[in-house]
Amino acid sequence: MAGRQAAIAHAALKRVQAELGERQLDALLVAQPENRRYLSGYSAEDNGIQESAGFLLIPESGRPRLLTDSRFTLQAEAEAPEYGIYMYRRGLVEALEELLPEMGIRQLGFEADYCLYALWLRLQALAKRLKLRLTATSGLVESLRVVKTPEELELVRAASALNDRVFQTAFAQVQTGMSERELARLIEGTMLDLGAERPSFDTIVAFGENAAKPHAVPGGRRLVAGETVLIDMGLVLDGYCSDMSRTFVLGEPDAQYLERHRLVRAAQKAGMAAIRAGVSGSEVDRAARQVLAAGGYGEAFGHGLGHGVGLAVHEAPRLSPSGRETLEAGMVVTVEPGLYLADWGGIRLENMVIVTEAGCELLNRDSTWLDL
Amino acid sequence: MAGRQAAIAHAALKRVQAELGERQLDALLVAQPENRRYLSGYSAEDNGIQESAGFLLIPESGRPRLLTDSRFTLQAEAEAPEYGIYMYRRGLVEALEELLPEMGIRQLGFEADYCLYALWLRLQALAKRLKLRLTATSGLVESLRVVKTPEELELVRAASALNDRVFQTAFAQVQTGMSERELARLIEGTMLDLGAERPSFDTIVAFGENAAKPHAVPGGRRLVAGETVLIDMGLVLDGYCSDMSRTFVLGEPDAQYLERHRLVRAAQKAGMAAIRAGVSGSEVDRAARQVLAAGGYGEAFGHGLGHGVGLAVHEAPRLSPSGRETLEAGMVVTVEPGLYLADWGGIRLENMVIVTEAGCELLNRDSTWLDL
Secondary structure, three states: OHHHHHHHHHHHHHHHHHHHHHHOOOEEEEOOHHHHHHHHOOOOOOOOOOOOOOEEEEEOOOOOEEEEOOOOHHHHHHHOOOOEEEEOOOOHHHHHHHHHHHHOOOEEEEEHHHOEHHHHHHHHHHHHHHOOEEEEEOOHHHHHHOOOOHHHHHHHHHHHHHHHHHHHHHHOOOOOOOEHHHHHHHHHHHHHHOOOOEEOOOOEEEEHHHHHOOOOOOOOOEOOOOOEEEEEEOEEEOOEEOOEEEEEEOOOOOHHHHHHHHHHHHHHHHHHHHOOOOOEHHHHHHHHHHHHHHOOOHHHOOOOOEEEOOOOOOEEEEEOOOOOOEOOOOOEEEEOOEEEEOOOEEEEOEEEEEEOOOOEEEOOOOOOOOOO | OHHHHHHHHHHHHHHHHHHHHHOOOOEEEEOOHHHHHHHHOOOOOOOOOOOOOOEEEEEOOOOOEEEEOOOOHHHHHHHOOOOEEEEOOOOHHHHHHHHHHHOOOOEEEEEHHHOEHHHHHHHHHHHHHHOOEEEEEOOHHHHHHOOOOHHHHHHHHHHHHHHHHHHHHHHOOOOOOOEHHHHHHHHHHHHHHOOOOEEOOOOEEEEHHHHHOOOOOOOOOEOOOOOEEEEEEOEEEOOEEOOEEEEEEOOOOOHHHHHHHHHHHHHHHHHHHHOOOOOEHHHHHHHHHHHHHHOOOHHHOOOOOEEEOOOOOOEEEEEOOOOOOEOOOOOEEEEOOEEEEOOOEEEEOEEEEEEOOOOEEEOOOOOOOOOO
């Protein structure tokens, strides 16, 4: 995978450098963790924004730098061969004070959406001392991440295929008497066993009425035969995320469950059928939402139909009533209609697809409990 | 624990309100996750700074508010009874636009160390519209968190005692042939089994030469009899963190290992003996560092002796050559001297203590492989 990630980083770096040229910026300081990984392949993780594992300093031309501390320099050298690794002792600002003049940078862009106010104050003071211009940018790298390259799509396919395998392995072990928390731990343990870096979000497992909460936190409730099991799970593989949901019943579902499940599945199919390059996120959302509304469950579907997935598990574009972005080939989105009824429970079915010119490519091979 | 946490939050809230009075601020906006939990008991976790689980708006007097979205309102109501819960749909700024005039707030403080530049721009615009003054604060709540109340110390004791139990449970299962990653997963699984919320940091397990890296990431290396095992682990219980390290050998240690281990242990004892209210962090560091230097390993100890622990696993005060803070009774610190030799491996022994007027209270009851 290292070669593929290097190719992704190389192409991304060239695009950012071209963008810097257009904006007349000499360099961009990158702090946002997924942007950093995208542009370099460097995979160290931050312990929150206050304990960063490093920054990229990308000049409009010439060799980019990766600035980090002694804990991470070996990893940075191994993972980001295209970057000059700069080890700081007292932190970012001190490093910039040395590097910016050396690299001849006079117009520095920074990420407004991932720069603490306290750091901005220090950057401002530095800019004054070095007589350079500091420019806030927003979404510069994020906007490049939305449409994936063929290499990235391979990694997304692999992450989603692994998610399918993890689900199927865990599904085979679901038993009555298990708690939600135990099942969530089984799933997350299986992810690691099968080679995932980590879950892409905290696994959701909800039994019975708990499934009425779209973001249920797994608790001590134990599974009884005949009740709903809702699982929403994702993992990270080579930096790329997967995300899928399945809902099923251990034992025989009753007629009401079957009817509702089939309705959610029909909505999912309608959403997928509406996806193709050139269509807006809100149109796709509407196609699925109409099916639920026609079935009498319009009010029971309170969230958007889907979201982009890539290095982040939630990214652009949004499939929702307010989703204005136009889909393009190479975007990756979830299609996850749901139905939530407070006293009864909920059903959510979620697949991931790649947007193509003519339609979409379904990434999930798993079809457990989809068509009943 | 809920009663104890409510008492902690209540006392903390009163102290912050008094501080706001002194600073002539009408209110403080709190975003930093540990500060938020400290002041409210609300335990939801952010998915990074870009996906916050909520904010506190604390007026200098009167009822404080907790601002969050629909996913978290039930949890917020249950956990933060002293707060008025405000559910926002379009986010923080919109909520503030309604609440600030309603609450008569004209001087608003915010956390410079946990506010994104992009949010600050929007807060500035809001301040202009509402004709209020926006004031950057730094460390206002953090500084209150450094000295723990008796209720907090009870929670720290409990977190550390549970860490001891987890270590002992895992230690009993260590076998040759296990990989570092397997042992780390065994430890983290045991934490959850025994009731921890989560690890307080990614568990470090390093075998043999890998122990020479203070922040080693557990890998596929399998344990061989006679080689060093270094474990650094911590957990979160009721919001409070623990942190401990042990180093041992499966089988018979050789004379060189024994000599080095005893030296690190002697440095740890010297550090602990130096701790008491009124002493500076650098003095404590020096007491331990001298022992290692006298034994010929001054260069092999590259990090500080310890750090504060509380709601965050790394917080003030620092025990290090540059640690200027003066210790006070009720602070909680780690004492973790180490010795790292690139071709050989490393030894680190870490306990947690509470600073008292006369000395310190050792929190770790575990004495596995300390005195050899």
